[in-house]
Amino acid sequence: MSDFETVAASEDPNARRGPSGEPNAPNQVGGTSVTPGRPRSLAGDAWRDLRRKPIFWISSALVLVVTAMAAVPALFTAADPADCVLSRQHAGPSGGAIFGYDFQGCDTYARAVYGARASLLVGALSALLTGLIALTVGMLAGYFGRWIDAVLSRVIDIVLGIPLLLAAIVLLKRVASDSATVRIAAVIFVLAVLGWTTTARVVRSSVITAKEQDYVAAARMLGASNSRIMWRHILPNTLAPAIVVLTIALGSFIAAEATLSFLGIGLKEPTISWGIDINSGRVHMRESATPLIVPSTFLALTVLAFIMLGDAIRDAFDPKLR
C-alpha cells in the first residue's frame, strides 16, 4: 500500500531490513559547529534546526488547533451539531452557520468541528497502542536476537504483508455492536493490530545498534540485569526514532479511521466522524458541494499537520539529511 509509512521506512536508514550495521543517528555528534563550553546534544541540535523551519511552526499550530477543537468544541462554534431540521436542507450560509446546512439540515461547520474528537481519539489511542506493541516486540527481537528475533521478524513480515484496508474490513465486519464506545474501541484495536510493524522494525534496528555500544557493555560488566539494561540504557535511545514514526503513524491512523467510516464499517452514527460526513456529502454533491468540501478540508489539514510535523522532526533528528 503506498501510504506515507512506505516512504518513511524507505527514507529512514534505521528502518532497513535486518541489521544494517550503520552508526545510528542518536550516536553521531553534530561535529562541525560545537560552541565553546558545553557541547550541544542531539536534541538541542534538532531543536535549533526545527526552530528555523516554517513548516514545523505551521504544523504545530494546526495540531494545537485541532487538539483544542477535540477537547472543547464549544469554543469554536455555538451551534449544536445534533440540531438538524430538514426544512433547512442544503440552506446557504447564514449568521449562525457560516458554511450552511447539509442534506439532513445540520450545521455543516458545527459537525466538522465536533468531528475532530472521534478522529483524534482514534488516532492518538491507536498510536499509543501501536507504540506499546512495537516497543515490546522490537525490544525483544533486537535485544535477544537469535531465534526470538527470527520468529518475531517473520511475524512482522507476515503482518506487514497483509493489506491494511482489506484486513480491517474483514475484522471490523465481525463487530456487530452499534454502541459508540465499542465501535471506537474496535477501530483503535484493529488499526493498532495491523499497523505496528513499521514502528517495530525501527525500534528493532535502533535496539540492535544501541546494544553494541560501549555503555551497554560497561553496564553488563557491572552486573546489570537484562531488564535493567533494556529499561534504563537502551529504551531511552530508541524512543526518539519511535516517537517520530508514531507521529507520522498518528496521521495515517486518522486517515484510516475516516476511510473505514467512509465505507460504513468504522464508526457509525450518532458518532460524528469526518469519514461519514464526506460519504454523505459525496452522495449529494450535485445539489450542494459544501457538505463535502468542509469535512474533507478538515480531515486533509489534520492528517497533513501530523505528517508534516513528524517529517520535520525526523529531518531534524537525522544528521545524514542535513
Next chain:
Amino acid sequence: MVRFILRRLLQMVLAFFGTTLIVYALMFAGQGDPIQALAGERPVTDAQRAYLTEKFHLDRTGIDGFFYRYFDYIRNLLRGDLGESLTGRQIGDILAAAWPVTIKLALIAMTVTVLVGVTAGVLAGIRRASVFDNSTLLLTLVVLAVPTIVLAPIAQYLLGVRWQLFPPTAGADPDFYALLLPGIVLGSLSLATALRLTRTSVAENLRADYVRTARSKGLVKRRIVGIHVLRNSLIPVVTFLGVELGNLMGGAIITEGVFNIPGVGFNLFRAIRTEDGPLVVGIVSVLVVVYLIANLVVDVLYAVLDPRIRYE
C-alpha cells in the same frame, strides 16, 4: 540463488495458508445459521436444509468441521474452482469480468507514476535543495497526506461535475477516457511515493565513491547520471513499483467505489456490504496469491538487479 528462491517459495506457501485461514475463520466462524442467512426472511423446509447441510458439509461441527471445510475449500481453490457466491454466480466468472477493468486502471495509474514520478524524482535528486526540489517535496507531502476519500470525491466534483473535463463516473464497460481521471487519482499516491524514493536514492548515489571516480576520470555529467547513478538508484524504485503493481491489481476499493468502476475492488466492497461470505473469501484469497507472487518476483528481481545483494 536457487536455494533462496526455494526458501522464498516455502515462506510464500506458509503465508498463503496463514492468511487464507485467518480470512476464512473470520468470515465463517461464530456465524449464526448460514442456511437461514442464505434464505433471508423466508422459511427453510427440512428437505432444503438437509440438502444444503450436505452440500456445504455443515453436518460436521466444532473445530473438526471447520478444518474439514477449510481444507475442502483450499482443495477446490488449488483446482482453480473458486466456488459460487451466495447469489449463485461462479466467483471465477465474476473475477474474470472484473479483472480486465482493474488491470486497465492499474496500468494507467502505473504509467502516470513512472512518467511523472520517476522523471521528477531524478530531476529533484540531481538538483537537491533547489526550488524545484523543495516544491516537489512539499507537493508530494500534501498528496501523500490527503486521503483517497478526500482526493477522489473532490477530483470527481471539480473535474467531473463542475468543469466537466472528464466523465464523472465510469459505469459498465468503461473506455480509456472514462478511466483516465480515476487512474490519475489512483496513481497520484504511488507517484508521490515513487518521486520521493527516486529523489532520495539519486541524491544518495550522487555522493557515492564511484561517482567521484567517474567524475575524476573526466566523464561528462550526462553519462555519470544517465548510466552510473540511474542504474543504481532505480533499484529501490523498481522494488516499490513491483509491490505497488501487486497492490493495484487488487483493485482500489475507494477509487473504484467513488467512480463506479466495475473492477475487483468494487466487487469486493459490494460483497462485504451484502454479507456474501464465499465471494469475499474467494476474492481475498486470489488477491493474497497475486500479492505474494508480486512480492516474490520483486525479491528475485532485486537480487538480479543488484549484485551486492546476496542471500545466504
